[in-house]
Amino acid sequence: MSVCRSVRCLFSAVSLPKPSSAPKRSFHASAPRTARRRRPHYPSIKAEDLKLLNQAAETQYPKYDTSETALLAKRYTPEQIAAIKAAESAIDARDVVTQGQNRTDPWLLPYEDDLAEVDPVTDHAPKLSPEDIPGKKTFREANEVERDEAIARIANENLAKMYPDGIPEGQLNPKQEQQLQEAMEAAFTQAALDPRATFYSENPAAAQALADTRHSIVQPDLPRIDNRMVRQTRRLSTEEAEDPRQKRLLQYLDWDKQKLRTIRVKTLVVHSVTNQTRMGKIQSLYFLTIAGNQDGLLGVGEGKSVEPEEGRKQSVMSAIRNMRPIPRYENRTIFGDLEKKVGATKVQLFARPPGFGLRVQHLIFELARAAGLQDLAARTPRSRNKMNVIKATWEALCNQKLPDEIARARGKKLVDARKVYYGGSVH
């Protein structure tokens, strides 16, 4: 029996003050806050508001009237209509008004549409299959009489489309006359090119299908979008400002702009430097930038200028120009351990197993990421001058001794045991 229990037993007989709902002993100096009142999950609506709501729901989502049900009966079977009616009665229009919200599920359409119309841009064009043609589907090449007849008929149809109110008669001014002439020519050319003129079918439905684009396997062209917004946002490649330095760089690399955009560029070192002349001090900014494609190319570039933007651009351009291939083992780490000394800075890089990550200092991390290395460890046991660390790392990565080269130099056969063991599927 514990001590507290014995105490409780002792006091049980004596009438003790009842514990109030508020905690007796507060652990805080401030006054305790009462518990927040639970809010209902749905808003409480007053009766007159409910009436208004019902009215709104009825006007927004009206019930099917008799003419509509008659139309439905034409299209659907009685079972389907029964299902539609059951669904209609199951869903309260008021609920749709109060609780209806847009879909957020992964299968929602990426655009807003009530799916009432076919949009030529976002929707697939309607298609018809041979089963949709009633009757026989045979046709043959038309003879001359049939051809002339068909051309005349189709040209008439085309003209009727161009002049829905009928061809103007009586006196015409020369402009109108020329217009009519052109329209007639166009109608005849179209008619001559129409497949209905070249082929003849006993079945008029099959003949119609020849000219129907819904039967064609060729997708119809997208409609021309010609509104003000599109015109204003349209950009031509010639309109873009051409940087002469970038142009020269692209020529030097034999690349296009698209490829240049895939290069990851980062400025790692910025500091101001001073040139002391007899006129006084000239301050300028120094930039050191790295560039890499994250797939085995890495470059380091420097730039210096009185104007910051100019110096930065210089360094970026020289970094991209200086990009050199970095040999990577299994596209993730280096071939063995590397060591490089630049000035008083010594950088040691160590190859690591898959999944190790980049456990290196920030500058080497940026370089490794730009080069596409994933598993690496490093030490900078001596000076950690930023510029020298970057340069030493870059040079160490560029000047790796490859196993193939070593094998050729020694006249030995070297085999990557990991690759052989995993049957060449290590990466």
Added chain:
Amino acid sequence: MSLVNLAHVCSHLQNASKARLGLTSIPVSKLHVNLMMGLQREGFLSSVTLGGTAPPKPFLLQTTTDPEQHEKLAQKLSSEPWNAYPVPSAEDGTPLAKDPLGNEQLYQVSVPENPARRRLWLGLKYWNSEPVLKNMKLVSKPTRRIWLTSEDLGRITRTREASYVKGLTRPGECMFVTTDRGILEARECVERKLGGMVLCRVW
């Protein structure tokens, strides 16, 4: 077995390769000879020759035949190419017939009688204007020799550290161990389950 002399050899080979020498010499001892043979087996050296103070004739200049002789040989080989096969020899090594291409030329190196005047001449190798043997460092020191078991060596050749000896992590790094079966490369020791005293690492 003085490791001091071996240390001198190590630095000498590093210096010679830095200076891009093609041929260099080291003092002769059984340890040096065996180690250099091991280096040659691993492809770090092109030739190991015992000689005097003067360097031996380079390999390319040793077996020179005069151009007329060469012409004759070529003609004979083009007309009767089967002569290129070696002449069959008896079990004791004496050839059964005369070589139709003429006698093999052997080059005699004059080795001084006085052992103190003997030198071991080493041919250094270079590939892509880089020395093949760039670094050579002692592992055992004259004052602190290190013996490793074959388990330790196995760990070391798998790039792990064992018995305070760093693993072979650099690409193409080799370590030579002197065992009771001679001087062997560390990987060969692991294969044959031999331990021994570590001499030096080369890369």
